[in-house]
Amino acid sequence: MSTPEGILGGMNRKQGAGQRKRAYHHGDLERSLVDAALTTIREEGVQALTLRGVGSRLGVSRTALYRHFDDKQALLARVAAEGFKRFHEALATAVARAAAKRANPMPAMAAAYMRFALSNPSHYQTMFSGVLTDWGRYPDLVHHAEGAFNVLLDTIRSEQQEKRMGPGNPLDLAEITWALSHGLATLGLARQLRRTPAQLQDLALMGCTILEHGLRRRS
């Protein structure tokens, strides 16, 4: 790992004043590129993202990006990986908080899922829109995606073990639960359901409750 502060300290003596990683043109261009991409995706959709657009948003040439990312895919993969990391954390936190209150973790996860999608629409779109091919090229993408899914799967397993949830193959139940949350989130973000964020949040909870009740009743 390089130590940009030390190197740049000699090149630019007006360093400091709260700016740690300032390079001679941009401080932490890599981070700025990701943020600029997120802004573009939020405003125009992931389909409309261009490297020229991202560059010009920062007053930087279209090729400057190649110092930090292999190609356009790599920039999108970074956005998605960051999204999956936050998503993973959001689900884990929701489960932990429910456990601390001895509350049902399933609706807590359903709420956290929808809240994440609504609060991070650019990340969510990049994670699931299908713009990303070759997931295999980006290990942390796969790592956090699997991590998030495993939070769900492990919670279902332990709820079943404690007899708080009805029987059924945990993998089947996890995929069905995920599909419902994912369906509501994608349709909601695409404005295919005519709902306010608060109503989408209610719908996610309601769907989760119905599934849980259905599981108790199965033969």
Add this chain to the structure above:
Amino acid sequence: MSTPEGILGGMNRKQGAGQRKRAYHHGDLERSLVDAALTTIREEGVQALTLRGVGSRLGVSRTALYRHFDDKQALLARVAAEGFKRFHEALATAVARAAAKRANPMPAMAAAYMRFALSNPSHYQTMFSGVLTDWGRYPDLVHHAEGAFNVLLDTIRSEQQEKRMGPGNPLDLAEITWALSHGLATLGLARQLRRTPAQLQDLALMGCTILEHGLRRRS
């Protein structure tokens, strides 16, 4: 509407022999363009569709398409509209067949939904991938999309009226049911669930059953 047979009959006397709408270069180029687009989408994904690619697949210039479609969006909209029309019909047929057998229409619809997605992946991808903006420009798109959703909504309403389904706001239940089917279909087609088509079909039925049981049990 023009009558190409009459016009072309004078231009090309080797007409007939089972070919009705043959123009001097291609018979029904419009239909061929849609089919070529579907093939490309199936093989490379909707993101990879180019007008040059579609044209060269038919041995036709990239601009020939503009005689039949306003632009690329219009070609994609045609694919999506055709998809929604077939989708609408598939759902309506499933409900009608279930009614004829006095069978439960809900699992019949869930099965028909997944079967449509698996049998028409190119259509499904174009319908729901988000490549299509400006739905308002294509009325039959909206018409058939609403038609398909209304089959679901009406079925839920009548099942509730006949006391075969538990209580709840029909619109809420329709959107939850749709979201589950849509989530399973999109995740399945994107190979994010590691399932065979037959397993996806089973999962769709299972999800539908759990939802129905959950509805009976709600307070």
Add this chain to the structure above:
DNA sequence: ACCTGAACACCGTTCAAGT
């Protein structure tokens, strides 16, 4: 180390021109 400008091979779209 970081950034640029020119160049290349692609795109969708327009338009005058051919049959």
Add this chain to the structure above:
DNA sequence: ACCTGAACACCGTTCAAGT
């Protein structure tokens, strides 16, 4: 009516060159 070729304004990506 139907199709083409040239032209235009965009892409992503590469690369030699600058500081």
